[in-house]
Amino acid sequence: MRRMISVVAVLLSAGWSAVAAAQSGVEKLYVLNCGEGTAGDISRWSPGVNEGQSMAFVDNCYLIKHAQGWFLWDTGIPDAVAAMPDGLPAADPKAVHWYRPKTLAAQLDQIGVKPSDIKAMAVSHTHPDHIGNVEMFPTAMLYVQKAEYEWPGANNQPRFKPEHPVTLLEGDRDLFGDGSLVILSTPGHTPGHQSLLVKLPKTGGVVLSGDAVHFKSNWDNRRVPALNFSKEASVFSMEKIDAILQRDHAQLWINHDKAQRDGLKLAPEFYE
Numbered sequence: 001m002r003r004m005i006s007v008v009a010v011l012l013s014a015g016w017s018a019v020a021a022a023q024s025g026v027e028k029l030y031v032l033n034c035g036e037g038t039a040g041d042i043s044r045w046s047p048g049v050n051e052g053q054s055m056a057f058v059d060n061c062y063l064i065k066h067a068q069g070w071f072l073w074d075t076g077i078p079d080a081v082a083a084m085p086d087g088l089p090a091a092d093p094k095a096v097h098w099y100r101p102k103t104l105a106a107q108l109d110q111i112g113v114k115p116s117d118i119k120a121m122a123v124s125h126t127h128p129d130h131i132g133n134v135e136m137f138p139t140a141m142l143y144v145q146k147a148e149y150e151w152p153g154a155n156n157q158p159r160f161k162p163e164h165p166v167t168l169l170e171g172d173r174d175l176f177g178d179g180s181l182v183i184l185s186t187p188g189h190t191p192g193h194q195s196l197l198v199k200l201p202k203t204g205g206v207v208l209s210g211d212a213v214h215f216k217s218n219w220d221n222r223r224v225p226a227l228n229f230s231k232e233a234s235v236f237s238m239e240k241i242d243a244i245l246q247r248d249h250a251q252l253w254i255n256h257d258k259a260q261r262d263g264l265k266l267a268p269e270f271y272e
């Protein structure tokens with residue numbers, strides 16, 4: 001009888017741990033094409049270096065399937081730009097002229113995910129190439145740093161619709177409490193810029209840069225764009241990311257780096 005009780009206890013505890021395992025961890029990560037463009041003068045991002053040279057940029061969004069639901073990181077150039085034959089010219093010719101070869105909506109549809117399936121989202125920061133489709137997900141909980149949320153926009157406008165559900169962060173946040181999806185506070189590019197650490201079962205750790213860095217040579221040389229909100233904070237944040245990469249043997253995926261994205265699998269393919 002005692003033996004039978006202990007067997008039942010073992011089975012019960014195994015059952016419980018299986019349930020707990022089923023609710024934790026990241027299962028898949030999709031890299032979505034959220035824009036392509038040409039920067040008129042890349043010295044805008046690397047002061048004094050490569051002046052007058054143009055360079056191709058890309059813009060990524062990342063869809064993550066966590067055991068507890070779908071999570072979207074960054075929303076890219078507005079889908080409406082896909083219908084503009086000449087794309088979205090930049091006001092400053094040195095900046096990026098963006099195109100939208102594929103909509104975010106079409107890529108989600110191809111994967112079989114409805115916008116309403118996405119219960120939580122975060123953006124790295126509030127520049128237009130990252131927040132272009134936030135309101136495609138009007139009920140998704142938005143995780144944003146308080147410093148970014150309260151940063152006055154043009155004409156003192158709020159950066160998000162006040163009615164959009166939001167969780168204001170002041171620092172790092174382990175989103176599901178299992179260490180698999182951790183928002184990293186990485187200010188500098190903007191006051192409340194953030195990056196994302198993703199731990200995938202097969203691929204391992206990946207840090208999604210946001211715009212903590214724009215392309216690899218800037219990362220290698222710790223170069224800070226002249227337009228950043230704080231140079232000192234930008235360098236500090238790059239060092240913070242570097243320490244996490246080393247701690248977790250993680251890769252750095254740089255959002256706007258075309259050469260790197262050309263080597264990545266794009267949706268509907270995915271990383272596990």
Ligand SMILES: [Zn+2]
Pocket residue numbers: 127129130211256
């Ligand atoms: Zn950007």
